[in-house]
Every structure is written in C-alpha cells, then in structure tokens.
Amino acid sequence: MDTTRKPAWLRARLPSGPGYAAVRGLVDQHKLHTVCQSAQCPNLGECWSRGTATVMILGNICTRSCNFCAVQTGRPTELDLGEPARVADAVATMGLRHCVITSVARDELADGGAGVWAATIRAIRNRNPATAIEVLVPDFKGRTADIDTVLDARPDIFNHNVETVERLQKPVRVQARYDRSRGVLRHAKGRGFTVKTGIMLGLGERREEIERTLRDLAGDGMDILTIGQYLQPTKQHLPVDRWVTPEEFRHWREFGLSVGFGVVESGPLVRSSYHADEQSLRYTGEGHLNTRNALASA
Numbered sequence: 001m002d003t004t005r006k007p008a009w010l011r012a013r014l015p016s017g018p019g020y021a022a023v024r025g026l027v028d029q030h031k032l033h034t035v036c037q038s039a040q041c042p043n044l045g046e047c048w049s050r051g052t053a054t055v056m057i058l059g060n061i062c063t064r065s066c067n068f069c070a071v072q073t074g075r076p077t078e079l080d081l082g083e084p085a086r087v088a089d090a091v092a093t094m095g096l097r098h099c100v101i102t103s104v105a106r107d108e109l110a111d112g113g114a115g116v117w118a119a120t121i122r123a124i125r126n127r128n129p130a131t132a133i134e135v136l137v138p139d140f141k142g143r144t145a146d147i148d149t150v151l152d153a154r155p156d157i158f159n160h161n162v163e164t165v166e167r168l169q170k171p172v173r174v175q176a177r178y179d180r181s182r183g184v185l186r187h188a189k190g191r192g193f194t195v196k197t198g199i200m201l202g203l204g205e206r207r208e209e210i211e212r213t214l215r216d217l218a219g220d221g222m223d224i225l226t227i228g229q230y231l232q233p234t235k236q237h238l239p240v241d242r243w244v245t246p247e248e249f250r251h252w253r254e255f256g257l258s259v260g261f262g263v264v265e266s267g268p269l270v271r272s273s274y275h276a277d278e279q280s281l282r283y284t285g286e287g288h289l290n291t292r293n294a295l296a297s298a
C-alpha cells in the first residue's frame, strides 16, 4: 500500500472563520497549551471553528517519548500554579457545556501531576457548574493513590487511551503497558465512573488483534471507545502501516457495539476529544453527566 500520500477521506478542514480566531485569541491570552496544536491534530480547523479546543495542562513538555506522538519530549519546567484558574476562565469564556482536558506525562513529579489535575477539575467546576468535564489522563504509572486524587475531584468522564493492541505497546508507547493501562481504567470503572478509551489503527495491528483488544476493553466495562487512523507526525515517528478505509472503520464501530460498548466513535479522523460532547450526549441521552458521577463513590 502506498502510504506516502494521504487518501481523500483524510483531508481535513483548514482553520478559518471567527470561531477559529476567537479560540486562537483565548488560547494566547490565557497562556494555555492545547493538544490540538502540540499533537498536530488534523481536526484543529474544524474543532476551533466550532469554538472548542482541548486544553493540555502541566505544560507542553512530556517526560515520555511515545513513538506516535508529536508532543515535545524533555525535561519539563516547574509547575505553573496559576494554570487551573486560567483553564477555568477559558472554559467559561468558550461557554462550553462539555470540556476535555488532557496533560503531558509528568513522571518526574512524585504524584505524576495528580494534584494539579484535581485542582484544575475543581477550578473548572467552581467556575462552570453546568459544564461536563472529561479528563484524558496519563497512566500515573498505575499508582492507585494518584488516580484516586483525580477521581476524588469527580470528573464526569474518565478517559485513558490504550492507543494500540497489546503486541505493539512497546514500539508505540515505549514507557507504557497494556495491562497497566487496563488496570487504570478498571480502577475508575470500579469506582462507578463513566470510562472511555481509544485506539489508533494503521500501526501494523492485525485484524484478530483488534478484535481481541475490543473484547478485552469491553470486558473491562469501558463505556465509550474511539477508533481513528494513525498519522505520522514527523519522519522521526513510526511510519503509517496502512490507510484504513471508512468502510473498515464502520465495521469496527459495529463490532465494538456488538461486544458491549455503549458508544463507539470510529472513523479516519476520530481522535479522543473529537465530538466528545456528542459522544457524551449519546451515552447519557441527556448530555449532562454531573449528576451521574456526583453519585460515584468518593
């Protein structure tokens, strides 16, 4: 397969319009980082034009070096303690009913950044009580105490991506592990949270491995699944193994629903936070998850 040229179905919308300009101004004004920019997301144009962005907390330098990810790797600078309030302000200004927050991995911190995560969730909730908060977190090296710090702040959706099938974890995620990520997710599910995960296709995974992964994750009780096409951010990153067709993505959506997921978002341009507000609407049928997870065990 020729993977040097992108197929037509991967052509994304270019950034433009007043919505895009407003988000751009807000991100600059509040000195925020977004995963949309740092990970070179192909949906930036569409999402920002709709007035949404995925804020990345804890800086923009990651202590890990996943071979699929465009976020800069290195030694992060010190903690920015004003960040939670600025993020809360930005969410208020964007007027979001559903916000998605993510972070780099901060393995050099004793709590992996869990304290800042909790402060950010609480700051957003105080300032925006009607906004559903979705968190896309690192694995905290599987430390239950740190995961609990995040969960105790009561996010509405707890998201952690396994990214790929078990066999490809090492080449793709380097410092992460399939069983550890599943443990993180199961822990959140065990506490009654709405739990979401995601994988990329086009990294060399085989059909039976995708099936097994979806069965594993559904068996763990995951509620929402995203499946998207891997895109190589630079020549230093893993090459694309194949372009997965829209038909195949539809197949995996049906397969995921058949093995027990409540919502499966599957398509070439799908990313964790792509249309996250609509996924949560489909999952709850009400589009507002605060009540549900306010009841989750503390």
Ligand code: SF4
Residues within 6 Å of the ligand: 062, 063, 064, 065, 066, 069, 070, 071, 103, 104, 105, 138
């Ligand atoms: S941990 Fe996350 S941000 Fe860091 S390199 Fe891996 S995918 Fe990118």
